[in-house]
Amino acid sequence: MVVAYAPGGGTDITARLIAPYIAKYLGTNASIVVLNRPGAGGGIGFAEIANAPADGYTIGFINTPNVLTIPIERKANYHWTGFDLLGNVIDDPGNFSVHNDTPVKNLAELVAYAKANPGKVSYGTTGIGSDDHLAAMMFERAAGVKLTHVPFKGAAEVHQGVVGKQIYMASMNIGEALQYEKGGSPMRNLGQMSGTRTTLAPTLPTFKEQGYDIVMASLRGIAAPKGLPPAIREQLVNAVQKAAADPEFQQKAAGYFAPLRYLPPAQYEAELKGAENGFRQLWKDMPWSESATK
Structure with a gap:
């Protein structure tokens, strides 16, 4: 397999x-x-x-x-x-995650930070053309911000990039993010890219709820x-x-x-x-x- x-x-x-x-x-x-x-x-x-x-x-x-x-x-x-x-x-719906040490707690705060620091918000994905990458590009266009893409070979490497603070943010699927969270990862999820809140993360707002109509899975x-x-x-x-x-x-x-x-x-x-x-x-x-x- x-x-x-x-x-x-x-x-x-x-x-x-x-x-x-x-x-x-x-x-x-x-x-x-x-x-x-x-x-x-x-x-x-x-x-x-x-x-x-x-x-x-x-x-x-x-x-x-x-x-x-x-x-x-x-x-x-x-x-x-x-x-x-x-x-x-x-x-598996998409999601953005940041390190717990960052002040960003939702998409509005992410946009404010990105606008104040153009190009400084680097984000990791599983590759060019992945759901993670396309979702981040859609977000850039919708929010009017510029982010810096850093492609990796897999979600585990993206996770390590955020934990080690080599990148500012992970664009990864919510199921993967919750697995790392369960394992004690110091990451904060900012929103899920589903039409409605999933049963996996019923307390996490969707992107649409936060003003960005982005659905990607x-x-x-x-x-x-x-x-x-x-x-x-x-x-x-x-x-x-x-x-x-x-x-x-x-x-x-x-x-x-x-x-x-x-x-x-x-x-x-x-x-x-x-x-x-x-x-x-x-x-x-x-x-x-x-x-x-x-």
Whole structure:
């Protein structure tokens, strides 16, 4: 099972939680090894999944928006239609987090600080074109501020950047931020990018509540190379569905603040298709690559 990000992030944790359950429902003494292939905003890992033999022995997580945005912004040797979709598992809204030592406690205070200190608010993300990056760009435009982007290979590195005060702010998913908070991380969350407050963080205001109509989340689903034999594809789809519905897995996922949202392949495909159309329009309006913004 390929994870296109570094160990310790939300995708990596989910992969290691669900892998034994997928193996359980595959039966016949199946076992799954999780391999981290970070880099290029997820592009290295996505390409490894897409270009592996379509024999059912390689599966992996694909993350939106990265799996959709990378082929829009640059030439990539994969496209989401080049995967056999097995089912979506996670839907994790975005969020901004700062170190507890900073005086900023909400988005209004962040905007005030950023306007008083142009370019000094550096923020970490999991890469160019990630949900974290696009959300921060949307916020810059909506708030009329200039922030400094610092891409990392995974959420764990972004977290360490804030904790070590190498960067001012983390743009990361709320589920990931809550995991670090549970572990005693000295971070303060400023807002969640969901339409309404999630059950994960019922006391944390949304961006919309704070005056910024920004909704951004990361779907994290499981896919395989295109062209699986039908019987093998059906076996994998069923195993992912049963694993996602397993009460024991769901209980463990809740302990890591993993926001579960299972989607069967057809519904997952429809969401990806709609999201890709939206990101193509966003690219026309607000190109997000480093070269396009210089």
